[in-house]
Every structure is written in structure tokens, then in C-alpha cells.
Amino acid sequence: MPWDANSSRPDSEATVLVRSGGGSSTTEVTQPTGGRILIVDDDRVLLNSLADFMRREGHEGIVTTSVTGALQTLDRNSCDLVISDVKTPADSDFELLRAVHQRWPDLLVVIVTAAGTIESAVRAVKLGAFDYLTKPINEGALRLLIQRALRHASVLRENRALRRQLEDRKKLDNVIGQTYRMQRVFDLVEAVADSKATVLMHGETGTGKSLIARSLHYRSHRRERPFVEVSCGAIPETLLESELFGHVKGAFTGALADKQGKFRYAEGGTVFLDEIPCASPASQAKLLRILQDKQFEPLGSNQTFTADVRVILATNVDLQKEVAEGRFREDLYYRINVVNIELPPLRERLADIPILAEHFLAHYCQQHGRRVLGFSEEVLQYMQRYHWPGNVRELENCVERAVVLTRNRHILKEDLPPQLLQTVETKARLLAASTARPLPLKDELAEPERRIIQAALDANEWNRGRTAEVLSINRTTLYKKMKRYGLLSPNGGRC
Ligand SMILES: Nc1ncnc2c1ncn2[C@@H]1O[C@H](COP(=O)(O)OP(=O)(O)OP(=O)(O)O)[C@@H](O)[C@H]1O
Ligand SMILES: [Mg+2]
Incomplete structure (x- = not known):
């Protein structure tokens, strides 16, 4: 059936909702399957016909008579396709098409045009419209066009999802390390990320424990659920249990209202407990129960909750020593010591320094709008001779500082913190003094020979x-x- 304003049919009362927006009326035809299509035309009779067609074809049609109404609708709903009359009032120079492209770049727009205005429809396609239809609208042509557009929209959606996945990977790939010890850490992360195993990390401050914890979460099936990090050392012991x-309400002085704890908030996701040795005995007991029975009660409550939460823990002190000295529950220690990840200090993986430095350089150049090409050889040597007590965090801060302060195309020695330069130079002087007068070769070789x-x-x-x-x-x-060398055999040299 060819379609024009005169061949349209009246609304079906049972399926039509009417709401208004921006001084124009917006009518929503609810339909559970098919695509969601926004139709924009000042001709209400044509709109009704199109709405009716959409319903019969299994699509959800939203119709509106103005550009303002269309933009408001798109703000509130995600649509798969917009069908817009080229002559919609106030749409001077394809205002709607331009706005859609700017704000929803993947949303497809089909232009409807009367026979005499094909040039402007062609212009619209050049501006990025998906296609155009001429009036009177042919039902078959419209059906085919919608099918084609929805297929295209679905490909775009898939691409977007793949892009997002790639970005997620990049996020994980932001954990840099090429040394053997870091590769071992990555293997372990890969192997246990999507398991139920509790992971215990050990490493000095700034070695990347929080980064790895996030990586474990985003690599697991829990990635869509919350990741919650709690630094047990930063919360007063008395408040940690409630946190x-x-x-x-009323569980303790100052508990003026009910409070949901992190374990309930993270339901289905991951809780990362940093500085776990700082947890009070009461919190340790509750944690053991969660790990064993998945159950807990909020403070002052008899109600038992079940928690589906993956727990990752970190410490920068020796937990076994804490157990031996009675500060950490032994049963909890054995329960959490399932998978152990040891993060090596930066001074023990010097070969990672250049790639980490380059990674931070690119990041901070972008963040601060600077253009710095790299590091001088001398700077890299200084960096590899320093002992980095603050580990990767300290290196990151050092690179950011250099990016902000430098006036050079490469980071030079003078862009490094004076304290770093001084430490490295003092160490070099001491070393030079100790090796200034080497022993005769015979003496130097004596110990290895022995x-x-x-x-x-x-x-x-x-x-x-x-x-x-x-x-x-x-x-x-x-x-x-x-x-x-005084090497007498145990039985007096008689062999
Ligand atoms: N391997 C790595 N690759 C890239 N960036 C890293 C790496 N390790 C650490 N970083 C960066 O160094 C900084 C410190 O890392 P993170 O916060 O994970 O350390 P941490 O071990 O949790 O420290 P703390 O014990 O103080 O909590 C962060 O900005 C992090 O992104
Ligand atoms: Mg941390």
C-alpha cells in the first residue's frame, strides 16, 4: 500500500499513550519486540499511520511533531532509528540530523522527503543520514529500509561493545611489566581471575596491589558488579566493622540510622581489603565467617545476610609474623592464604623502569597537554640506580613532575627530583671509594676459587x-x- 497523509489510519486507542514535551505532543506506541523507532513529522495524520505500521511490524514507535520534541525524547529514551521528515518545521539546515550526529553518533537517521525536494534529501545523506524515503511512502520500501537500518544499528552496537571490551583490556594492559617476576604475576592473575579463590597479595607500598586487585575484578564474570576497595588501616578500628x-540504628553511640556495609553494597562483585592486618579481632572473626559460610550480621542486628562477594586481600607486612605474634587469627590466615601473589619491589625489577617511565610519560603528556619525546640516556641510568622506596607510585610521581616542569623535548637530568639525584650520586661516590684501589688480581680471585x-x-x-x-x-x-685455603677434609685430609 502506498502511503501518504490521506491514506493514514486512526490511532488504536488500546496501545497509544500520549504525553507532551516542548510544546509539541509526543505519542508513544508501546511494543515489546523489534526496534525502537522515533518518527518526526509535523503531519499528525501521517504520524499516526506510521505509528500503526510500526506496531503491526513489531517495532516500538515513538512519534513527535517537532525537533525539540525529538531531542527531548532522545534524551529520555535510547532509540535504534530516527525517521524524520525533511520539512519538519524549525528544522532549518538539518538541525535535528546535526544534533543527533553530535550527541548520539551511532544513531541512524532516515530522511523522508516529498518528490520535489530530493536534492535536499541527497544533501542530508551527504551530511550523514543513513538513507532517504520519498513520499508517498511505499510500505514495502519502508519495511526493507527499516530492516536494513536495524541490522546496521545492531552491527554498530556490536562494534561499540567490542570497542568497550578492547578499552577494558587496555585498562588491564595498563599493568606494565616485562620482567620474569612480573610475567609470573600476570600468569597468576590470568589463572585465578575468574575463579572463586580468595587472593592474598603481598607487596611494599606502591607496587601495584590495588591495580592488580582491580585487574582481577575486571577479568572475572563479576566485572559488571561493584568493585569496592577498603583500606583497613585508614579507618579507625572501632568503625571498620560497621563500615x-x-x-x-542505635547499635552504638552515634549510630543514628541504619547503615549498609560494603559487603552488602558489593553484592555480586568484589571487596578488596587493603592493609588487612589492621582489621580488629571482631572484624577478623566476621570476615572468617563470610569466607567460610558466606554469612554475616550487621552490627546490633539479628538478621543474617548471605554475601555473594569475592574477597581479595593485601598486606605490606609479613602476615605469618603477625600470626606468630598473636595479632592476626591463625584460622583466618589459613583461610585467606589460598592464592598468594607477591608483588616485587621496583628495585628488584630494574628492567621494568624504562617501559613504566615511557607509559607514564605518554599518560601525563596527554593529561597536561605537553609534548615530550622521551628520556635522555643519563636520566634512565639515574632511574635504574635509584632504589625507589615508594616503588611504582614514586616513579609515576617523578615522571609527572618532570613532564610538568621540563622545558626540554626530552626529560633531562635536571628535571629529576634533587633528592633522587643526590641519593644516586652519594651511592656512586661511596661505591667508587670502596673500589678505588682494587686488591691484586690473585687476592680478588682467592675467595671465588676457595x-x-x-x-x-x-x-x-x-x-x-x-x-x-x-x-x-x-x-x-x-x-x-x-x-x-685451610680446606682440610672432615677426616683429616686422608682421602
Ligand atoms: N605494573 C604497573 N603498571 C602500571 N602502573 C602501575 C603498576 N604498578 C603500579 N602502578 C601505578 O602506581 C600507582 C600505585 O599503585 P597501587 O596503588 O596499585 O599500589 P599499592 O601497592 O596498592 O600501594 P599501597 O600499598 O600504598 O596501597 C598507581 O597509580 C598505579 O596505577
Ligand atoms: Mg593500594
Whole structure:
């Protein structure tokens, strides 16, 4: 059936909701399946016909008579497609098309035009409209166009989802490290991320414990649910229990209203408990119960809640020592010590410093709108000779500071913090002093030689013949050296 304003049919009362917006009327035809299509036209009779068609085709049609109404509708609803008459009043120079492209770049717009205004429809397509239809609208052509547009919209949606996934990966890939020890950490993260296992991390401040905890969460099926980090050391011991498990009004002085704790808030997600040794004995007991039975009660309440929460913990002190000294529950220690991730200090993975520094350089150049090309060789040497007590956090701050302060195209020595320069230079001076006058070569080699001979003797049960053979020296030479180094065999040198 060809369609024009005169061939339209009246509204079906049972399915039509009427609301108004922006001085124009907006009519919503609710339909559970198909696409959601916004139709914009000042011709109410045509709108009704199109709405009727959408309903029959299984789409949800939202109709409006003005550009303002259309934009308001799009603000409130996510639509798959907009069908707009090119002559809609107040749409001078494709205002709606331009606004849609600016605010919802993936939303498709189809232009409807009368036979005499095809040039402007062609212009609209050049401006980015998906396609155009001419009046009178042919039902078959409209059906095909909508199918094509919805398929295209679904491909765009998929692309967007893939892009988001890629960005998520990038977020995880932001954990930088090429040294063997960091690669081992990444393998472990990969292996346990999507499991139920409780993870305990150990590492000095700034080594990336929080970053890895987030990475574990985003790699698990819990990624759409909350990730909640609680720094147990930053909350007074008396408040931590209520912070984690919640309380009811009147549970303690100052509990003026019920409070939902982090474990309820994170339901379905992950709770990351940093500085776990700071947790009070009461909190430790409750935590053990959550890990064992998945149950807890808020402070002052008899109501038991079940928690579906993955728990990750971190400490920068030796937890075993805390147990031995009675500060941490032994049963809790064994319960949380399932998967252990050890984050090495930066000074023990010097080879990661250049790539971390480059990573932070790119990040902070973008953040501060600076253009710095890299680091001088001298700077990289200074960085690799420093001991980084604040680990990666300190390196990150050092690079940000240099990006902000430098006047050079490369980060130079003078852009590094004076305290870092001083520490490295003092260390170098001390080292130079200690190696200024080396011992004669014979003396320098004595200690390694003694160790080699002793090891060979041990391996050959102090049998001098076999040892001399293994070391490719004659028995007399071996004997002389043994004498020189005081290496008497356990049975008095009779072998
Ligand atoms: N391997 C890494 N790759 C990239 N950035 C890192 C890495 N490790 C740490 N960082 C960055 O260093 C900073 C400190 O890391 P994070 O907060 O995870 O350390 P932490 O071990 O949790 O420290 P704290 O014990 O003080 O809580 C963060 O900005 C983090 O993004
Ligand atoms: Mg942290």
C-alpha cells in the first residue's frame, strides 16, 4: 500500500499513550519486540499511520511533531532509528540530523522527503543520514529500509561493545611489566581471575596491589558488579566493622540510622581489603565467617545476610609474623592464604623502569597537554640506580613532575627530583671509594676459587683424585690450594 497523509489510519486507542514535551505532543506506541523507532513529522495524520505500521511490524514507535520534541525524547529514551521528515518545521539546515550526529553518533537517521525536494534529501545523506524515503511512502520500501537500518544499528552496537571490551583490556594492559617476576604475576592473575579463590597479595607500598586487585575484578564474570576497595588501616578500628558489615540504628553511640556495609553494597562483585592486618579481632572473626559460610550480621542486628562477594586481600607486612605474634587469627590466615601473589619491589625489577617511565610519560603528556619525546640516556641510568622506596607510585610521581616542569623535548637530568639525584650520586661516590684501589688480581680471585674447590670436594665426598679430575688440575696443585685455603677434609685430609 502506498502511503501518504490521506491514506493514514486512526490511532488504536488500546496501545497509544500520549504525553507532551516542548510544546509539541509526543505519542508513544508501546511494543515489546523489534526496534525502537522515533518518527518526526509535523503531519499528525501521517504520524499516526506510521505509528500503526510500526506496531503491526513489531517495532516500538515513538512519534513527535517537532525537533525539540525529538531531542527531548532522545534524551529520555535510547532509540535504534530516527525517521524524520525533511520539512519538519524549525528544522532549518538539518538541525535535528546535526544534533543527533553530535550527541548520539551511532544513531541512524532516515530522511523522508516529498518528490520535489530530493536534492535536499541527497544533501542530508551527504551530511550523514543513513538513507532517504520519498513520499508517498511505499510500505514495502519502508519495511526493507527499516530492516536494513536495524541490522546496521545492531552491527554498530556490536562494534561499540567490542570497542568497550578492547578499552577494558587496555585498562588491564595498563599493568606494565616485562620482567620474569612480573610475567609470573600476570600468569597468576590470568589463572585465578575468574575463579572463586580468595587472593592474598603481598607487596611494599606502591607496587601495584590495588591495580592488580582491580585487574582481577575486571577479568572475572563479576566485572559488571561493584568493585569496592577498603583500606583497613585508614579507618579507625572501632568503625571498620560497621563500615564492612553495616549497622542498625542505635547499635552504638552515634549510630543514628541504619547503615549498609560494603559487603552488602558489593553484592555480586568484589571487596578488596587493603592493609588487612589492621582489621580488629571482631572484624577478623566476621570476615572468617563470610569466607567460610558466606554469612554475616550487621552490627546490633539479628538478621543474617548471605554475601555473594569475592574477597581479595593485601598486606605490606609479613602476615605469618603477625600470626606468630598473636595479632592476626591463625584460622583466618589459613583461610585467606589460598592464592598468594607477591608483588616485587621496583628495585628488584630494574628492567621494568624504562617501559613504566615511557607509559607514564605518554599518560601525563596527554593529561597536561605537553609534548615530550622521551628520556635522555643519563636520566634512565639515574632511574635504574635509584632504589625507589615508594616503588611504582614514586616513579609515576617523578615522571609527572618532570613532564610538568621540563622545558626540554626530552626529560633531562635536571628535571629529576634533587633528592633522587643526590641519593644516586652519594651511592656512586661511596661505591667508587670502596673500589678505588682494587686488591691484586690473585687476592680478588682467592675467595671465588676457595668456594669452587670446596663445592667440588663436597660433591666428590672429599676424594682428592676425583676432585682434581673434575677441576682439571693435578692432585699436587689441588693439595697446595687446599692447604692455602685451610680446606682440610672432615677426616683429616686422608682421602
Ligand atoms: N605494573 C604497573 N603498571 C602500571 N602502573 C602501575 C603498576 N604498578 C603500579 N602502578 C601505578 O602506581 C600507582 C600505585 O599503585 P597501587 O596503588 O596499585 O599500589 P599499592 O601497592 O596498592 O600501594 P599501597 O600499598 O600504598 O596501597 C598507581 O597509580 C598505579 O596505577
Ligand atoms: Mg593500594
